[in-house]
Amino acid sequence: MPWTTRLFGKHYTFFSIKEILAKASEEKSGDVFAKIAAESNEERIAAKRVLAELTLKELRENPVIPYEEDEVTRVIDDGLCKGVYNSISHMTVAEFREWLLSHGTAGEDIRRISVGLTAEMVSAVAKLMSNMDLVYAASKIRVVTKNRTEIGLPGTLSYRIQPNHPADSVEGILASVMEGLSYGSGDAVIGINPNEDTVENTIKLLNATYDFIMEWAIPTQNCVLSHVTTQMKAVEKGAKACMFFQSIAGSESCNKVFGVSASILDEALDLIKREGYAAGPNLMYFETGQGSELSLESHHGADMQTLEARTYGFGRRYMPFMVNNVSGFIGPETLYDGKQIIRASLEDHFMGKLIGLPMGMAPCYTNHVKVDQNDQENAIMLLAMAGANYYMGVPGSDDCMLSYQDTSYHDDATLRELLGLRPAPEFEKWLEDMGIMKDGKLTEIAGDPSLFSKITPPGRR
Amino acid sequence: MALFKDEQIESIVRKVIEELKGKEEKADIEMRSVENQVEKSTYNEETVEFSDISEYSLYEKVFIKEPIDEEYLIRLKSLTPARIALGRTGPRYLTIPWLRFRADHASAMDAVFSDVSDDFLDRMGLFTVKTVVRDKDEYLTRPDLGRILSEEAKEEIRKRCPLKPQVQVIVVDGLSSKAIEANVPDFLPALLEGLKAYDMEVGVPFFIKFGRVPVMDAVNEVIQADVVVELIGERPGLGTATSMSAYLCWRPKKGTVESDRSVVSNIHDKGMPPVEAGAHVASLVKKIYDNKGSGINVNL
Numbered sequence: 001m002p003w004t005t006r007l008f009g010k011h012y013t014f015f016s017i018k019e020i021l022a023k024a025s026e027e028k029s030g031d032v033f034a035k036i037a038a039e040s041n042e043e044r045i046a047a048k049r050v051l052a053e054l055t056l057k058e059l060r061e062n063p064v065i066p067y068e069e070d071e072v073t074r075v076i077d078d079g080l081c082k083g084v085y086n087s088i089s090h091m092t093v094a095e096f097r098e099w100l101l102s103h104g105t106a107g108e109d110i111r112r113i114s115v116g117l118t119a120e121m122v123s124a125v126a127k128l129m130s131n132m133d134l135v136y137a138a139s140k141i142r143v144v145t146k147n148r149t150e151i152g153l154p155g156t157l158s159y160r161i162q163p164n165h166p167a168d169s170v171e172g173i174l175a176s177v178m179e180g181l182s183y184g185s186g187d188a189v190i191g192i193n194p195n196e197d198t199v200e201n202t203i204k205l206l207n208a209t210y211d212f213i214m215e216w217a218i219p220t221q222n223c224v225l226s227h228v229t230t231q232m233k234a235v236e237k238g239a240k241a242c243m244f245f246q247s248i249a250g251s252e253s254c255n256k257v258f259g260v261s262a263s264i265l266d267e268a269l270d271l272i273k274r275e276g277y278a279a280g281p282n283l284m285y286f287e288t289g290q291g292s293e294l295s296l297e298s299h300h301g302a303d304m305q306t307l308e309a310r311t312y313g314f315g316r317r318y319m320p321f322m323v324n325n326v327s328g329f330i331g332p333e334t335l336y337d338g339k340q341i342i343r344a345s346l347e348d349h350f351m352g353k354l355i356g357l358p359m360g361m362a363p364c365y366t367n368h369v370k371v372d373q374n375d376q377e378n379a380i381m382l383l384a385m386a387g388a389n390y391y392m393g394v395p396g397s398d399d400c401m402l403s404y405q406d407t408s409y410h411d412d413a414t415l416r417e418l419l420g421l422r423p424a425p426e427f428e429k430w431l432e433d434m435g436i437m438k439d440g441k442l443t444e445i446a447g448d449p450s451l452f453s454k455i456t457p458p459g460r461r
Numbered sequence: 462m463a464l465f466k467d468e469q470i471e472s473i474v475r476k477v478i479e480e481l482k483g484k485e486e487k488a489d490i491e492m493r494s495v496e497n498q499v500e501k502s503t504y505n506e507e508t509v510e511f512s513d514i515s516e517y518s519l520y521e522k523v524f525i526k527e528p529i530d531e532e533y534l535i536r537l538k539s540l541t542p543a544r545i546a547l548g549r550t551g552p553r554y555l556t557i558p559w560l561r562f563r564a565d566h567a568s569a570m571d572a573v574f575s576d577v578s579d580d581f582l583d584r585m586g587l588f589t590v591k592t593v594v595r596d597k598d599e600y601l602t603r604p605d606l607g608r609i610l611s612e613e614a615k616e617e618i619r620k621r622c623p624l625k626p627q628v629q630v631i632v633v634d635g636l637s638s639k640a641i642e643a644n645v646p647d648f649l650p651a652l653l654e655g656l657k658a659y660d661m662e663v664g665v666p667f668f669i670k671f672g673r674v675p676v677m678d679a680v681n682e683v684i685q686a687d688v689v690v691e692l693i694g695e696r697p698g699l700g701t702a703t704s705m706s707a708y709l710c711w712r713p714k715k716g717t718v719e720s721d722r723s724v725v726s727n728i729h730d731k732g733m734p735p736v737e738a739g740a741h742v743a744s745l746v747k748k749i750y751d752n753k754g755s756g757i758n759v760n761l
Contacts, residue, residue: 029602165541172541179537179545183552332601367569367697368601368636373562396544396554396562403698405566413552447549449537450530 003050012046017054017062021120022303023047024127026343030294030304030334037303051124052094059120060089064302064310071252075262076118076313084116093124100125100137100354107140114356119250119309122351126305134346135386141353143389145282147242147321148221149426151188151389152358157421158188158390159412160324160360164401168195170208176395177212178449183409184416184437185393187427188322188360189285191223191245195401202226202234210240210277216452217459219426221278221321223285227259228268235275242278243321244268245285250310253298262317269318282321282358288312289326290344291334304334305347312355322390323357325349328364328371329404338375341365345379349386360390364406373397373405380407384415391415413442433458469658473740477651481736514561515568519700524548524555542700562699569697572639573601577668581642585649587632587668588621590614594671607673610680618667618683626664628656628746629686633672635706637694643703644728645692647735648742652690655743661750674722678713688746688755689713695726704729707742711755721756723749 003020004013014020022036024047031037038044060080063073091099099105126134144152151158163176173192180186190209194201202224209222221242224231228246235241246265249255265284272283288311293299299307315323327344328335335341345363352359363379365371380391397408415421422428422440431437434455436446445451520541523534525548534546547558554562574597582589593609594600600607610618622629630652632645649666656663664686669676677691688711695704706726710717723745728738745761752759 033602033605163543165543169540172543175537175540176543176545179543179547183549333604336602367566367699367702368573372566372570396547396558398544398562398565398699400542400544400698400700403696403700405699410547410549410552410554413549417552442552445529447547448525448528448534449545450525450528450533453530453533 005046005050007042007046007049010042012043014047014050017059017120018064018302020047020051020054021064021123021127021306024051025303025305028304028334028340028344029332029336030291033333034294034299034301036301048128052092052128054093054124055089056091056093056096056121057089059124060085060118063118063120064306065251065300071262072250072255072310072314075317076310079317080118081115084113088113088116093128096121096125097128101133107142110141110354111356114354117355119313119355120306122354123306123309126347126351129350131343131346131382134350135382138350138353138386142387143353143356143358145321145358147280147282148278149187149219149424151322151424153424155422156424157384157416157419158424159185159393160188160390161186161190161393162193162399162406163190164193164399166195166401168201168205170204173205174208174212175449178452179395180393180409181218182436182447182449182451183393183413184423184431184442184446185409185412186218186220187424188390189221189223189243191225191285193225193402197226197230199230199233199237202230203237203239206234206239206241215457215459217430219424219430228264229259232268232271235271240277241272242276243283243285244272245287247287248311248315249288249292250307250314251293251298251300254293254296257296257298265318282319284318284320286315286320286323287326288315288323289329290348291330294334295330305344308348309351309355312352312357315357316355320357322360323352324360324362325352326362326364329366331366332369337369338371338378341371341375342379342382345383346386349383349388358389361388362392362406364404366404376405377411380411380415381418384419470655470740470744473651473655473658473743474736477654477736477739480650481647514557515564519544524558565699569699569702572637572694572697572702575638576670577634577638577641582668585645587666588617589668589670590617591670592672592676600671604673607671608675608679610676615683618680622665622667622684625685627662627686627750628688628690629664629680629684630666630690631669631677631680631692632666633669633676633691633693635672635693636696637702637704640694640703640705640729641692644705644735648692648705648728648739651736651739652743655740656746659743659747661747674708675717677708677710678715678717681713682715687712688749690742690746701729701731704732707738709742709745709749709755711749711753711758721758723755723759723761
């Protein structure tokens with residue numbers, strides 16, 4: 001049935017919920033590229049106005065890709081907690097927005113209804129929210145997870161050291177790791193994107209990082225971000241891994257291009273539970289970001305933001321330790337400039353947290369987009385206020401292997417200072433023992449990786 | 462380098478380098494006399510000169526003041542091009558490494574957002590055609606349009622190029638105009654010399670503005686060459702803004718998929734040097750021609 005409204009006296013008619021969702025999106029080059037975006041600013045607001053009146057029930061019953069056709073839709077709907085859903089399904093999207101922002105609604109209240117939400121509901125409510133709404137609502141929601149150590153606790157902000165090297169040199173990688181640790185980075189994970197996606201290389205990098213963590217008795221975890229099937233083979237051959245990584249998407253066809261499915265990930269989770277080096281219970285690490293489905297021609301005419309929400313719904317099945325959003329990694333055909341990257345990052349952080357995921361953020365940029373370091377720094381300051389669980393730590397912001405820019409060790413330390421946030425508790429204790437941090441502040445010697453040359457590794461004592 | 466064991470390739474490389482050297486010396490002398498004139502006429506007063514911050518090596522420079530163990534830091538630096546041993550003031554960057562980072566990003570952006578100059582194309586003897594893309598902005602946001610040739614382009618190609626050559630070479634701006642200007646002058650003579658040595662018949666090379674890799678399919682719908690070689694600017698990184706790729710394909714056409722193409726990437730002075738790369742690509746063209754296949758369809 002078509003939905004219609006008037007705005008400034010002009011009639012607007014929409015023929016599907018998928019169309020309403022797409023047209024209610026804030027402007028993004030990817031949705032324009034897919035020819036599904038609103039054709040005028042007024043049409044965008046008309047679509048939001050209609051969206052505000054839809055009920056959560058209507059959104060569940062009209063997923064942007066039908067249940068019969070798509071595994072992601074099935075994973076989300078089959079995993080829904082029906083009792084909780086029944087208690088909220090009557091709400092309109094407008095009511096839902098106001099409930100989330102209300103003083104009467106605490107973070108715990110939001111966590112309780114998370115399990116009754118589908119991706120389309122989450123995407124819809126974000127479309128009615130301003131940037132500050134997104135920051136404010138997300139700041140209420142804490143999602144704490146545990147692998148070897150625990151991250152996401154209130155008052156903390158954690159980091160992944162991303163010590164990539166163009167030739168996967170172990171020594172070169174460890175040099176970047178030491179620099180990162182000396183700034184207090186690395187409590188979320190020490191995670192390497194390998195240049196060469198092979199089993200041998202994955203084993204080499206997993207063991208080198210795990211052994212380094214043990215030698216220095218660092219309360220953190222390791223990961224090598226090759227394809228999940230490569231990591232599985234590495235672990236089957238005895239590699240020491242704390243978690244499995246995989247990029248995931250919001251449609252079955254896009255996951256297929258990524259070489260994954262629910263059954264492959266089920267198998268992965270089962271394997272890391274049995275063979276991994278961390279107690280958990282959170283043993284998976286996912287990477288996501290608006291635009292993958294579009295750039296891999298598997299978007300089914302749905303908007304980028306809704307597909308991203310579906311990605312989170314899919315990821316929820318695996319109770320991940322961390323989910324990392326990399327909006328900005330693809331390029332200007334999906335997110336045109338700093339404004340769009342910041343908006344997408346705020347939406348994604350909010351949507352992920354609302355669905356119950358431990359969101360970390362990597363608002364990043366490539367060199368063929370009109371974005372620079374200033375836009376990136378704006379984004380991470382806003383996201384830190386919103387309560388992101390963690391960020392990346394890339395030496396000097398320049399990833400010398402992947403050729404893009406992300407959050408630096410310096411940014412990590414600065415954000416903690418700005419907002420009075422601390423590292424994960426066990427990791428902070430380790431930093432104090434190493435002389436890098438005292439009472440939550442960096443010491444004189446912080447930022448000098450040669451401190452590692454003068455200390456006997458505590459793991460060896 | 463094992464790649465260049467082939468004696469024939471080596472002799473091509475030597476020959477082209479000698480020829481290019483002769484040209485460069487001549488150009489250098491001309492350039493110097495122009496520079497001198499400019500300096501004299503513009504600056505009457507003494508100038509204060511500062512060093513070029515783009516010149517220090519990322520593998521060497523340590524910025525930490527009074528480090529615990531400088532030797533150790535120098536060793537760490539030598540192990541990775543990552544920006545480590547940067548030092549700090551409070552939690553923020555020191556000024557020079559911060560400006561170096563901005564400089565490298567500025568160079569990368571300029572490589573994307575500038576055009577290959579007409580002057581350069583004249584010197585290379587390349588005529589220009591365009592895809593249906595209108596401007597740089599549309600080029601970046603509509604990757605689908607960068608693969609479609611305009612009607613005028615097809616007309617121009619039909620007019621100026623012999624049809625059905627064994628090899629057709631095209632030069633495409635892609636995501637780095639600087640990469641084209643930096644590498645084509647050395648690469649193209651080496652490639653053409655190499656193809657001549659293999660006795661292969663080569664069509665008239667030309668330049669395509671606002672092109673993406675699959676534009677070769679559209680070109681070959683018109684030209685119908687056996688092998689198409691496409692030189693295209695890669696997306697710049699902070700390490701280098703001038704990296705070029707050569708895509709090779711056996712009879713590309715509408716519907717050709719990426720795995721049907723072969724590629725030699727990382728062509729720049731600090732990666733695979735352009736003269737060697739040109740000679741190497743010539744040998745790959747020969748293999749593709751002999752095997753009637755490229756990409757996953759041939760073992761190169």
